[in-house]
Amino acid sequence: MRKAKQDHPPKPVGLKDLSRYLGLSTATISTVLNGTRAAREIPAATQERILAAAEKFNYRPNAMARSLRGMRSHTVGVLVPEISEGYGALVLGALGDYLLSKGYFFFVATHRRKPELMDEYPQLLRQRSVEGFVVIDTALEKPLPLPTVVISGHRSYPGVTNIVLNHDRAAHLALEHLVQLGHERIAFIQGQPYSSDSETRWKAIERAAESLGIVIHEDLVVQLEIDTFSPYVGYPVVRRLLQRTRDFTALFAYNDLSAIGALRALRDSGLSVPDDVSVVGFDDINSAAFQIPSLTTVRQPLDKMGALAGEVLLERIHGGANPVEVTIDPELVVRESTAPARRRVEAPSTLETVGSS
Amino acid sequence: MRKAKQDHPPKPVGLKDLSRYLGLSTATISTVLNGTRAAREIPAATQERILAAAEKFNYRPNAMARSLRGMRSHTVGVLVPEISEGYGALVLGALGDYLLSKGYFFFVATHRRKPELMDEYPQLLRQRSVEGFVVIDTALEKPLPLPTVVISGHRSYPGVTNIVLNHDRAAHLALEHLVQLGHERIAFIQGQPYSSDSETRWKAIERAAESLGIVIHEDLVVQLEIDTFSPYVGYPVVRRLLQRTRDFTALFAYNDLSAIGALRALRDSGLSVPDDVSVVGFDDINSAAFQIPSLTTVRQPLDKMGALAGEVLLERIHGGANPVEVTIDPELVVRESTAPARRRVEAPSTLETVGSS
DNA sequence: TTTTTTAACAAAAACGTTTAGGTAAAGGAG
DNA sequence: CTCCTTTACCTAAACGTTTTTGTTAAAAAA
Numbered sequence: 001m002r003k004a005k006q007d008h009p010p011k012p013v014g015l016k017d018l019s020r021y022l023g024l025s026t027a028t029i030s031t032v033l034n035g036t037r038a039a040r041e042i043p044a045a046t047q048e049r050i051l052a053a054a055e056k057f058n059y060r061p062n063a064m065a066r067s068l069r070g071m072r073s074h075t076v077g078v079l080v081p082e083i084s085e086g087y088g089a090l091v092l093g094a095l096g097d098y099l100l101s102k103g104y105f106f107f108v109a110t111h112r113r114k115p116e117l118m119d120e121y122p123q124l125l126r127q128r129s130v131e132g133f134v135v136i137d138t139a140l141e142k143p144l145p146l147p148t149v150v151i152s153g154h155r156s157y158p159g160v161t162n163i164v165l166n167h168d169r170a171a172h173l174a175l176e177h178l179v180q181l182g183h184e185r186i187a188f189i190q191g192q193p194y195s196s197d198s199e200t201r202w203k204a205i206e207r208a209a210e211s212l213g214i215v216i217h218e219d220l221v222v223q224l225e226i227d228t229f230s231p232y233v234g235y236p237v238v239r240r241l242l243q244r245t246r247d248f249t250a251l252f253a254y255n256d257l258s259a260i261g262a263l264r265a266l267r268d269s270g271l272s273v274p275d276d277v278s279v280v281g282f283d284d285i286n287s288a289a290f291q292i293p294s295l296t297t298v299r300q301p302l303d304k305m306g307a308l309a310g311e312v313l314l315e316r317i318h319g320g321a322n323p324v325e326v327t328i329d330p331e332l333v334v335r336e337s338t339a340p341a342r343r344r345v346e347a348p349s350t351l352e353t354v355g356s357s
Numbered sequence: 358m359r360k361a362k363q364d365h366p367p368k369p370v371g372l373k374d375l376s377r378y379l380g381l382s383t384a385t386i387s388t389v390l391n392g393t394r395a396a397r398e399i400p401a402a403t404q405e406r407i408l409a410a411a412e413k414f415n416y417r418p419n420a421m422a423r424s425l426r427g428m429r430s431h432t433v434g435v436l437v438p439e440i441s442e443g444y445g446a447l448v449l450g451a452l453g454d455y456l457l458s459k460g461y462f463f464f465v466a467t468h469r470r471k472p473e474l475m476d477e478y479p480q481l482l483r484q485r486s487v488e489g490f491v492v493i494d495t496a497l498e499k500p501l502p503l504p505t506v507v508i509s510g511h512r513s514y515p516g517v518t519n520i521v522l523n524h525d526r527a528a529h530l531a532l533e534h535l536v537q538l539g540h541e542r543i544a545f546i547q548g549q550p551y552s553s554d555s556e557t558r559w560k561a562i563e564r565a566a567e568s569l570g571i572v573i574h575e576d577l578v579v580q581l582e583i584d585t586f587s588p589y590v591g592y593p594v595v596r597r598l599l600q601r602t603r604d605f606t607a608l609f610a611y612n613d614l615s616a617i618g619a620l621r622a623l624r625d626s627g628l629s630v631p632d633d634v635s636v637v638g639f640d641d642i643n644s645a646a647f648q649i650p651s652l653t654t655v656r657q658p659l660d661k662m663g664a665l666a667g668e669v670l671l672e673r674i675h676g677g678a679n680p681v682e683v684t685i686d687p688e689l690v691v692r693e694s695t696a697p698a699r700r701r702v703e704a705p706s707t708l709e710t711v712g713s714s
Numbered sequence: 715t716t717t718t719t720t721a722a723c724a725a726a727a728a729c730g731t732t733t734a735g736g737t738a739a740a741g742g743a744g
Numbered sequence: 745c746t747c748c749t750t751t752a753c754c755t756a757a758a759c760g761t762t763t764t765t766g767t768t769a770a771a772a773a774a
Contacts (some may be wrong), residue, residue: 009502014730025754030732038733041709041752063485068759083440084643096467104483105464110453126369128420128462133375144366146728151533171366189471230649260647267649286441287451292624294704307508371760382724387762393764398722422760425729 013057074104077125080136082110084229086285094306132313137196147316149309152196160324167204170298170330175208175281182341183250187220213302234261242269256281256288258351274339293336370414408701431461434482439467441586443642446624451663489670504667504673509553513642524561525627527655527687531637532565533639539698540607544577548611581696599626613645631696650693
């Protein structure tokens, strides 16, 4: 019995093999195949011969050798908390497709929010000669040493382009919708502290609330804590909220995932959506439209953001423009989970007005 | 005003820089840093000096040069229909984490089921010196020229390891559960023709049905057609099924996505789950537990399958064992979407028995 | 004293390309 | 017949490593 080494992969044919076969130098072959300026000095007949041979032996230049020599790898590094359902996957998918379509490959490094990995991976990627970085949903501690595009990044660094949603518009769309339905007491789920949009989005919500005349009641605000890509993320916080108070008619969640968890929590607490409570999500992940009730949500064009990140990065790599920030507009998608407020709170509720009446 | 080229990334320090700094040859430094056998001839003092300098200048060996020389790239290629919610993302996530933990990076190529890309990408990846392939949910037309692990592959090729779910057990678990609940007339959603598990799973279902004494009625079988990662995939087929007949008490979907679409279709047709129809999904994606009603499903340990694929591939790359197939066991997760059959079909329904009574 | 051994490192080739700078042969001008 | 151009290539260096095979000076042995 042979050892497992039996079928060594056939060695790919290299320039040297072609050189031997054609009786030409590797230099000549290389220039012809690359169609460089120097190739014009090679007669058509020879060029044909070279092309034919390359075709015949299915010659593919070794990318490492080429990169080493030419100092461009046609590779970018992508830094992401994790590849999973929802946010990351949608962005990564569109980004990947764009990069591939432009002849770039990409390394994905999932740091799982561990600081040591977030430090280490950019270095490892650099070692691998990536030409730039795309950073997804990750708060950069310092600028990276190569062209960088951050999706949902909110810190400014020189040489770093941020791709961000127009959060003010997003918050306004959602709250305006709720106000138009007659909601006044609205509960909020804030994002996890480490999620890169949490703070920015909350500030936008505060501004939108102000401009729409909505009061944000502190006891109606809860914050996500656990780090999971299951809707469970939103379940316990909403359960706890409901134990404390039920004096609200609408809930604006940090994202669809937590909104879906909230749907379940509301139901488990005997409340009906949207009859008792309207729920608005954020992102419009694929399954949002298929919840029962289907989820009203602020759509974040994650696919566009991913593709745009790729576009901007390649532009930068090729020495082009270097915008500090690119803003994308959200869109409100109204579905079944929002409805007119159950009861107009005509009279102020007891607690609020104890001192002032 | 300068052109956009202003801040050229600082050139990484190389072996030559260290060589100049230390007054030692690159050969010596390399051997010491790599701790090769030859390094034992270098006195401890010198070694210290070298290590210290490497540390000081944060020397990182250029991976392309190293690969070119050593002919090992510590890179694998992953071929996947697309990065998206559900199946692909879960597998890819676990696979990626495993590979990274072992010091391997990976290129992801998303072929979107286009034949020309499925042909082209393996070649491009090979050019990039990957050491092996992981193929996810993709029917290979021919074996690839490097160690390959296929997740949910059902064709056998020499040198290709298939990681497959025990579909017979999966089918049996689901159908047995339904039978125990008293279901006799069961509808089925088959997978898309190109989905690599479709055929295998269906055959397993036929065997399980046979062994449990369930008759599969042709008019209760529909097949997924469209290629999307939205639950919509299951919606139209179930709507059509319901227009044709409502004479069934349970539905076994190809996957959770289509099951979720089915939930919506059933509701839109005025049927209640699980009171009128019980629904069983497949995969146990994160959101399955958070549907309303939550979805009974056959859990496929996609994360384990991804990690296992990585493990087997690296084993193979290092010249180790080369199993033809590795089987993984599914698990039934019972939730709210299944319940005892609405009505025992005591008397045969009219159509069935016209000729025989 | 001469030869051998050992310690400590250096030189150079190799990996597969690309590219700047040749050069031999053929053709034309004088 | 000599000199210059042009044509059609080739040589060699370079990219940053790793690794095989030296090389040199000093120490040990004869």
